[in-house]
Amino acid sequence: MSRLVNESRGAYAFIERNVHLIKRYWGWELVWFFYSLVNSLAVTYIGAGMERISGQPMDTEYLIMYLLVGTLIWTYLSMIFYSISEMIAWERWEGTIEYTFMAPVSRPTQLVGTTLFAIGYGVFRTLLTLLIVAAFFRLDLSQANLGGAVLLLFAGSVSFVGLGILAAVLPLLYPERGAQMTNAAAALLLLVSGVYYPIAILPVWLQWIARGSPATYVIEGMRACLLHRAPTGSLLSTVFPLIGAGCGVILVGLFVFQRVERYAKKTGRLKRSG
């Protein structure tokens, strides 16, 4: 029981710490939020302009919603991914990695705290983006199955937690370049996951990679949910495999992380700051 209490205090330490970091670096947060908002707007305006670009009549409202769902879900999933993958990078930047790794708190506990924060902050930022974007476009959610969307979002979060853990290994292994490597991993996911286009237009070999990305299923499911009112029952064939695969990736991620942590302790890589 006391172990559980200690671990929950440890998990809360990471939530509280991340909230403080957001408050203290609010200027940067504002810049990144502005960048992400403008990006969402710019992408959605492509949909609004397609009729004029092609000179053909099109269902512009559908295009806008199609792109908006992609950009918003990507905003959310990438927040989860970055929050978790940067849990080591932050410690490197601040120089606190040794102190945190010396503390009697397990890595899964650190992960639970970081994930809870990431989900909360991700939902907050995505909703804020949606509210602002709604002022620019007429959004028709009359065909939306919002309950199903929430379920898919949860399943997507689980799948991205595992990917985030795997990416968090990079700053542990490569103190100087690790954080940049996580950006490259996120960029690849963005390319193949059908965020702005159906994956069917990709070359076959990229489609194979796309099928391995959980974001592909989350975004496809979300579009079915929000644009075509897909019933929740029909989503379960996506939700359960996503959660199952997500749990599998989390376990693999934790195993890999523990092995790499041991390697870092053998080779003295915890000390150097990026």
Place this chain on the structure above:
Amino acid sequence: MLPSALELERVRKVFSRKQRSLARRVSHTSGRKDVVALESLNLTVDRREIFGVLGPNGSGKSTLIRLVSTLLLPDSGTIRVFGHDIEKEEFAVKRLINRVSVDAAFFKKFSPLENLTYAARLYGMPMSEARGKMREILLRLGLKEETFTEPMERMSRGMQQKVAVARGFLTSPSLLLLDEPTTGLDPYSKRDVQAFVREVRESHDATVVLTTHDMDEAERLCDRIAILDKGKVIALDTAEGLKNLVPKQDGNAPTLEDVFIALTGGRMEDKELEVAE
């Protein structure tokens, strides 16, 4: 019989360092060079002892502290903290130790109270207990109440180091590892920290391992002192016992500094190049 606070048996630690291309060309060697940080080290620290470790830069002091802190793993040998093996019982060891390092590493934009709160939660302390203790220790170390909520980045190096010391003591560790805790502090702050170390040993039954370059500090605080050179213990005794190892200098009793220089033999520049600890 109760186990000792700290036992090291034949501990060896080697780092493999990448050589820069010029050095590689000049020496005609492969890209990596092995640097022995600790060589078959044996050491026992008794309970409630303040144990000093002296040594030139690159002698293995910080490696020793990092190994005991579970931040490094030994290549061979065993390390036990109050009988717990640092590899097999890592969690048990982590609960018993804390460390103050020479570079006070904090979240720079956080205040001392925020940093200490983070530490208290990591160590599973109830906040009702931690809040009072934080203030008590910070005040005892001479920090003013109005600085408690200021960002750490606005504080002087000395004040930051005092917060680091407070963080080390906050969790009431049974074994406290102090890695050059007073380096860069003014004489008043040094005295504050040194008095606090002694006080904590008396009041909390804590064992302290202290690495330092300050001979006076070692002599003032430590029950026994080990001199480390090239990863080996070359002398181990009380300060007085160490002084007996060296003949009188111009008829005067040798100081600890004389002992240190005589035993380590003025090769400090070479060592500074040798290992980046």
